[in-house]
Amino acid sequence: MQTLLSLVMGYFIGSLNPAKFVAKRHDVNLKETGTGNLGATNTALVLGQKAGWFVLIFDMLKSILSYKAARLLFPQLRLAGLIAGLGVLLGHCFPVTMGFVGGKGLASFGGLVLVTDPLVFCVLLALGLFLAWNLNYGVYLAVSATVLFPIAMWLRTGDVGVTLMALAASALIFAMHWRNFMRALKHEDPIKAKNGFQKIFGKKK
Numbered sequence: 001m002q003t004l005l006s007l008v009m010g011y012f013i014g015s016l017n018p019a020k021f022v023a024k025r026h027d028v029n030l031k032e033t034g035t036g037n038l039g040a041t042n043t044a045l046v047l048g049q050k051a052g053w054f055v056l057i058f059d060m061l062k063s064i065l066s067y068k069a070a071r072l073l074f075p076q077l078r079l080a081g082l083i084a085g086l087g088v089l090l091g092h093c094f095p096v097t098m099g100f101v102g103g104k105g106l107a108s109f110g111g112l113v114l115v116t117d118p119l120v121f122c123v124l125l126a127l128g129l130f131l132a133w134n135l136n137y138g139v140y141l142a143v144s145a146t147v148l149f150p151i152a153m154w155l156r157t158g159d160v161g162v163t164l165m166a167l168a169a170s171a172l173i174f175a176m177h178w179r180n181f182m183r184a185l186k187h188e189d190p191i192k193a194k195n196g197f198q199k200i201f202g203k204k205k
Contacts, residue, residue: 010070017102059108109142142180
């Protein structure tokens with residue numbers, strides 16, 4: 001029962017989509033603009049740096065707060081935090097409030113990695129940004145992080161349960177980015193990483 005409650009709690013928190021809220025305030029449909037994704041990068045590309053940062057932080061906090069809340073509420077359930085985090089990813093990608101069509105979950109995945117192991121988060125972020133910048137496709141950040149997260153958790157903990165949860169979360173986010181990955185391999189993705197990074201991290205004009 002605690003497993004189900006952790007998952008459901010995370011799911012409904014994950015279903016809260018800040019990109020949709022910000023876009024509605026600006027009378028913009030992000031699904032029909034830019035990359036077509038309800039995430040931080042597309043929000044920044046379409047609505048600017050401030051909006052992009054708001055969405056990025058909000059989506060990360062969904063996983064962080066759900067993880068901590070589940071561990072507090074269900075201390076007897078060893079994997080409560082990771083289960084809630086997986087629920088957040090499911091809710092973000094397939095929200096019942098939006099007809100089960102949401103974002104791709106990378107920021108929420110990042111929040112889950114951060115709250116699970118800050119050192120692993122820093123290493124995966126640095127490596128992912130390096131690959132994305134040099135290969136000029138942001139999807140390489142998602143791909144490298146999802147491939148390496150389960151491996152890193154196994155090396156760090158040796159815990160089968162933790163590793164399997166990390167694998168489940170990674171598999172979901174990898175699947176959500178599969179089409180982008182295929183387009184990047186063929187150099188067919190029109191959205192370049194350097195443009196996205198400039199929108200989020202660049203100096204305001």
